[in-house]
Amino acid sequence: MYSAPPPAADLARLLLGAEFQLRGAGGVITETEAYSLDDPASHSFGGPTTRNRAMFGPPWHLYVYRIYGLHLCINIVGRPGEAVLLRAIDPQIGCDVMQMRRNRFPLALGPGRLAQALGVEMSDDGKPIDGNRVSLTLNEVNTTEILTGARIGISRAQDKLWRFGLAGRAHSRPFRPR
DNA sequence: CTTACGATTCCCT
DNA sequence: GGGAATCGTAAGC
Numbered sequence: 209m210y211s212a213p214p215p216a217a218d219l220a221r222l223l224l225g226a227e228f229q230l231r232g233a234g235g236v237i238t239e240t241e242a243y244s245l246d247d248p249a250s251h252s253f254g255g256p257t258t259r260n261r262a263m264f265g266p267p268w269h270l271y272v273y274r275i276y277g278l279h280l281c282i283n284i285v286g287r288p289g290e291a292v293l294l295r296a297i298d299p300q301i302g303c304d305v306m307q308m309r310r311n312r313f314p315l316a317l318g319p320g321r322l323a324q325a326l327g328v329e330m331s332d333d334g335k336p337i338d339g340n341r342v343s344l345t346l347n348e349v350n351t352t353e354i355l356t357g358a359r360i361g362i363s364r365a366q367d368k369l370w371r372f373g374l375a376g377r378a379h380s381r382p383f384r385p386r
Numbered sequence: 387c388t389t390a391c392g393a394t395t396c397c398c399t
Numbered sequence: 400g401g402g403a404a405t406c407g408t409a410a411g412c
Binding site: 398 | 402410411412
Binding site: 241243249250251273275276277278279281283293295312318319320321324359360361362363380 | 402403404405406407
């Protein structure tokens, strides 16, 4: 967990099935997307800026950004310039709190909903996964249970199949059979 | 089921 | 000033 992270796409698969918690709310990660340095769809493409600086910080930290002027999205930083977007979790811990924050269903399908349910704030950007306020527990997942697809909502590098999901779990959007 | 659109913030060109 | 790693709502098929 505090070891050197694998390349972004491998990290995205590794995080599937993991238990993620933020300040007492969380669940099992069921959908992720990988973003690498050499990737025109990544915020890190082109080098460090004020917004993306956490992506160039230490691994196993959070990268949080605002999207479309409204929603927040949460990533786990891997290698320098790389991160994994958390797109969906299966709620397990603090469901009552998540329901209070969301006030509607689904609770955590989609990066914006997930961030709202977990109470993510911009001040969480760059925070470490310290096992206390933010915790991550990896779980073994069989390769045959991993679904693959194109990333959502991007305009560049749409050919990369760097969206991953856990079979038999709820996702923000369906995975087309491949 | 699908597609379409407006809301709204802030980084980057 | 453009446009974005989205969501909720509405309307059409």
